[in-house]
Structure formats: C-alpha cells, structure tokens
Amino acid sequence: MSDTRTETDSLGPVEVSAEAFYGAQTARAIANFPISGLKASSFLILALAMIKHAAAEANQSLGLITPEQGSAIRQAAKEIIDGQHHEHFVVDVFQAGAGVSLHMNANEVIANRAGQILGEPLGTYKKIHPNDHVNYGQSTNDVFPTAMRLATLLALEELYPVLNELAASLADKGREFKDVLKAGRTHMQDAVPITLGQEFAAYAVAIQKCHQHIARTAASLRELGLGGSAVGTGLNTHPDYRQRVIEGLGRISGFELTSTEDLRYAMQSNAVMADVSAALRSLALELIRISNDLRLLSSGPNTGFDEIHLPSLQPGSSIMPGKVNPVLAELTAMVAFQVIGNDTATALAVQAGQLELNVMMPTMAHNTLQSVAILTNALRELDHRCIRGIIANRDRCAHYAGSTIALATALNPYIGYAKAAALVKESVATGRSIVALAREKNLLTEEQIAEILDPKSMTEPHARKL
Incomplete structure (x- = not known):
C-alpha cells in the first residue's frame, strides 16, 4: 500500500500522506512554511470546529446542504471539539496571511472525516467537499477573526480561575502576616513601618484588578463578524444565515455572542485583540513587580533582607553547596517578559491591516493565545508551589521595624x-x-x-x- 495519495487542488496534483485527514492545500502549507515547528493552539482548533459545526447546522436548516451532509459535518466537528483528530492540524503558526492555510486545514480535516463517516475513502470529496460543503457561505475573512476571538475567550476561561486562586492565596498570606511588623521601603531606602500582611494584601488587590481589567476588555471579543464572508458584504450567504450561525455558535461555545453592527468593520479592524493583549501585558507588568519583591524579601539568607522564606524547590547552584534560589519568582518574571514581547508583536500586527482585511491575524492569534497559556501555567505553579508555602521571618521583620x-x-x-x-x-x-x-x-x-x-x-x- 502506498504511503501517499494524490489529491488535486486549483494549482494541480499534490501528494498527501495516505492516512492524513488533511488534504492538498494543507500539504502545500506544510511544504511552504517549515518555519517554527509550532502548531495551532488547541483552543484555536476548538474554535474552528465550533464554527464549522454551527455553520453546517445553519446551512442545513436553510436547505443549503443536505441533512446527510449536515449531519456528517457536525459529527466530524463534534469529534474535534471533544479532542479527537487534533494531530491532523499541522500547519505552522507562521503561515499564509489571514490564516488561509489553517482554515483550509480545518475544512479538509472535517471534510475527510465526514466523508469517512459516509463511507468514502480519504481524499475523495464527492459527498463532502472542503470548500463547497464544509465552507459553504464562509470565507477565511470572517471565519479566522471569529475563531481567533472565540479561541481567546475559551483560553481565558482557564486563566480566570488561576488568577482567582492566586489572589486568594495572597490575601490569605495578608491575613496570616497581619501582625508581622517590618520596615517599609521607598526608593530602596528606609521608610515608615508597615506590616508584611499589608504588603501581601496589596499584591492580592493588584491581581484582582488585573483580572477585572482583562475580563472587561475580553467582553468585546463576543462581538463577531461571522456571516460577513469575503470583505464583509455577506456574499454567497443566505439572508438568515448570519443570525442563525451566531445563535448556534453561542449555544455550542457557551458564550453569549452577538453579531457586529458593521461587518466591514469586523473584517478591517482587530483592535479588540490589541486591547486584550494589552490587558495581559498589564498583568505581566504587575507580575514582574511582585516577583521582584518576592526575590528581594527572601534575599540572603545572611546578606539580604531575609524577611520571608520561600519554599525550597531545587538546589540553586552547581558549585555552591546549600544555595537555594527563588526559582518560581524568576520563572514568573521570564514568562511576563515573553508576554510583553507577544503584546508588541500583536500590536504591530493589529496596525498592519490594509483596506478590507488585516492579513496578519495568525500572529495575533498565536501570540495572544501563547500569552494566556503561559500565564495560566506559570501562575498556577507560582501559587501552589511558592505563595502558599511562604513563611515570615518574624524576628528579622521586627528588627527592621525597630531599626x-x-x-x-x-x-x-x-x-x-x-x-x-x-x-x-x-x-x-x-x-x-x-x-x-x-x-x-x-x-x-x-x-x-x-x-x-x-x-x-x-x-x-x-x-x-x-
């Protein structure tokens, strides 16, 4: 049996891995973009599958695809939503402008799986075609911006509980240390006394404020241009499609979604992605500040502040015995630096739109979703492995308070x-x-x-x- 099958797209024949659910256009993208080795976020894959599920449902209800086609497409999309077939999403995050390559990757995977459900061999596309059926009434111009926004909403749902728990742990330390007197410091010089609890309570408020800011900003992600098709005119869509697909996507995703007032605006502008990325950047700035404080307060033990003791997680030196470093505070700062860099890349991509479309969306999606992912993971570890185990050096704090x-x-x-x-x-x-x-x-x-x-x-x- 051959290791490949031959498919044909508008440019001609292409060899595709025999067992792959993707097809010719994805195979071309693999060859064209061997850039980073990084693949799409699982949240972006989920969002694309949710959109295809909602589109198939709307198109079937309007009589634009057959019940057999609609059912098979929805089943294939549902399997992806449930975590199957993600290994077939193989396009590099640095790819063709506007996300055409990843979008077609999704169309081909769903078409091949749906065709397989209906008894067709992979790569046949007679009963279910990637463009004619899975992508009916859609364009990358409206699908990718929608997927990018929905994926960010999905990813943030994992960050929010972590921020809540981190703020709660800091507030717990504020209560635990409420009677621990110490010297305040401004300009890194002696200042009037404060309690260690007051310092930690303020850290908790900072995290809470960042959480609120991110959530307020992210609310605008719920306004979608799906149904605008190419350039926002709604070309090749049924008059009722726009409303039905948004309603279906809201039900499938669990978010209250709305259609934007001006579909051209939704094609041209991605300012909301800059806003969300900037809110993540603000969180990163606060995290750098707090992590630096933790490093200072725990410095020493004999030649530093030594006002708090962080949990010992690993040896800190390959040559100095007994040395233990504030590794999670260091990690948090490094993750925050990356988030700030991601925000810069996102901001540059957002301003790079021209006329009816901003084609730089793949880098917005990658950087914003990476920021959410690494913040979620880093802050979970900072909370569980560091903050909850902090111990106050009460004697040292009292000495400084009196001195x-x-x-x-x-x-x-x-x-x-x-x-x-x-x-x-x-x-x-x-x-x-x-x-x-x-x-x-x-x-x-x-x-x-x-x-x-x-x-x-x-x-x-x-x-x-x-």
Whole structure:
C-alpha cells in the first residue's frame, strides 16, 4: 500500500500522506512554511470546529446542504471539539496571511472525516467537499477573526480561575502576616513601618484588578463578524444565515455572542485583540513587580533582607553547596517578559491591516493565545508551589521595624521636620536608634515615646492627638 495519495487542488496534483485527514492545500502549507515547528493552539482548533459545526447546522436548516451532509459535518466537528483528530492540524503558526492555510486545514480535516463517516475513502470529496460543503457561505475573512476571538475567550476561561486562586492565596498570606511588623521601603531606602500582611494584601488587590481589567476588555471579543464572508458584504450567504450561525455558535461555545453592527468593520479592524493583549501585558507588568519583591524579601539568607522564606524547590547552584534560589519568582518574571514581547508583536500586527482585511491575524492569534497559556501555567505553579508555602521571618521583620530611621517621621508634629532630620543624621552616624536618641535628648516623655514611636501604631490609621 502506498504511503501517499494524490489529491488535486486549483494549482494541480499534490501528494498527501495516505492516512492524513488533511488534504492538498494543507500539504502545500506544510511544504511552504517549515518555519517554527509550532502548531495551532488547541483552543484555536476548538474554535474552528465550533464554527464549522454551527455553520453546517445553519446551512442545513436553510436547505443549503443536505441533512446527510449536515449531519456528517457536525459529527466530524463534534469529534474535534471533544479532542479527537487534533494531530491532523499541522500547519505552522507562521503561515499564509489571514490564516488561509489553517482554515483550509480545518475544512479538509472535517471534510475527510465526514466523508469517512459516509463511507468514502480519504481524499475523495464527492459527498463532502472542503470548500463547497464544509465552507459553504464562509470565507477565511470572517471565519479566522471569529475563531481567533472565540479561541481567546475559551483560553481565558482557564486563566480566570488561576488568577482567582492566586489572589486568594495572597490575601490569605495578608491575613496570616497581619501582625508581622517590618520596615517599609521607598526608593530602596528606609521608610515608615508597615506590616508584611499589608504588603501581601496589596499584591492580592493588584491581581484582582488585573483580572477585572482583562475580563472587561475580553467582553468585546463576543462581538463577531461571522456571516460577513469575503470583505464583509455577506456574499454567497443566505439572508438568515448570519443570525442563525451566531445563535448556534453561542449555544455550542457557551458564550453569549452577538453579531457586529458593521461587518466591514469586523473584517478591517482587530483592535479588540490589541486591547486584550494589552490587558495581559498589564498583568505581566504587575507580575514582574511582585516577583521582584518576592526575590528581594527572601534575599540572603545572611546578606539580604531575609524577611520571608520561600519554599525550597531545587538546589540553586552547581558549585555552591546549600544555595537555594527563588526559582518560581524568576520563572514568573521570564514568562511576563515573553508576554510583553507577544503584546508588541500583536500590536504591530493589529496596525498592519490594509483596506478590507488585516492579513496578519495568525500572529495575533498565536501570540495572544501563547500569552494566556503561559500565564495560566506559570501562575498556577507560582501559587501552589511558592505563595502558599511562604513563611515570615518574624524576628528579622521586627528588627527592621525597630531599626528604620523613618520612625522619626512620627516626630514631625512634635519637634518639627528639621530637628527630626538632624536626629536621623545622628542615628545614621552613630548607629543608635531613633527611640534611644529621643529618650536621651528628652525630646518626649516615656508615655509619648511609647505611643508616638510605636511601629505598630504607625501601620494603622487612627486618631492621634497632636
């Protein structure tokens, strides 16, 4: 038996792997684009299959394809939605503009599987044709933007619970560390006291805010141009197709989807992808900041801050015995750097549209979906393997809380800024604490020292008599 079969497309004959569900146009794409070895996100494959399922359902209901054809196409698409046949989606993520290659990959896989269901050998296309039946009333111009948006919605459904759990773990640490006094730091210099719990509670709020921002932005992904066909005019579609296919896709995907008011707009503009990518970038920026804080707070143990202890996950050096590094904080930062790079690529692709179509959609899809995937995986590990196991070094934190020269800030209303500054200079020069110097110089009574220079009182807003 031959290892290949011969198929013919509009350019002529092509040899295709005998067992492949894809066909001639996919085979050409394999030969034309041996670029990265990276294949389409599973969410993009799912989205394409959902669209083909909804289109077959709509077209059958309108009498545009036969019940036999509609049923076979839907069954083949459903199998892909259920996780089968993904190995036949082989087009590189760097491919023909607009995603034509991946779109035809989907049409051919579904056509071949549907034909097989109806008893046809692979590559026959007599009962089910990739273009004439699977793609009836559709164009890459409306299918790929729809798939890209739907895939991002599907992927974000996995990120959201991870963000919720991470924020909850940080908030739990905020409560656990609420009584752990420490020195605040601004400009990497001594500042007034804060609690370790307040620091971690603020990290939780930052993650919650990012989650809300992403979700608000992603809501615009639900507005689709499906049914616009080529250039958004609806050419070769039934008047009722647009409404029916959107309703069907909403039911299949589980999202509340709407048709855009102007189908030409949906072909021309992908600004919503830039918006979502930018929201992911904002999350990445916050993650870099928080991961850097975790590295600083855990630095040492003997020559750094050593205010918290991160879980020990692996040896940190091939030469220095006993060294343990903050590996998940480091990983998080590196993932965030990649997300920022992906956002730059997405932004450049979004602005590169010309006239009736932006052909740079494959790179938008790849970069945005990769960002969601690596954030989901990295933050899950950061939460489970790092944040939940953080331990406070209470003694070290208390030492810094009592040692910070910024305790003198509380003296401003009593002795004035200039005298307080002079006290700080003397503290730095002599190594003596602010409390000891205030006592020695009789600047305050013992009762005032106990009240005014108590680090704990500085961390909580309260009515103080001045």
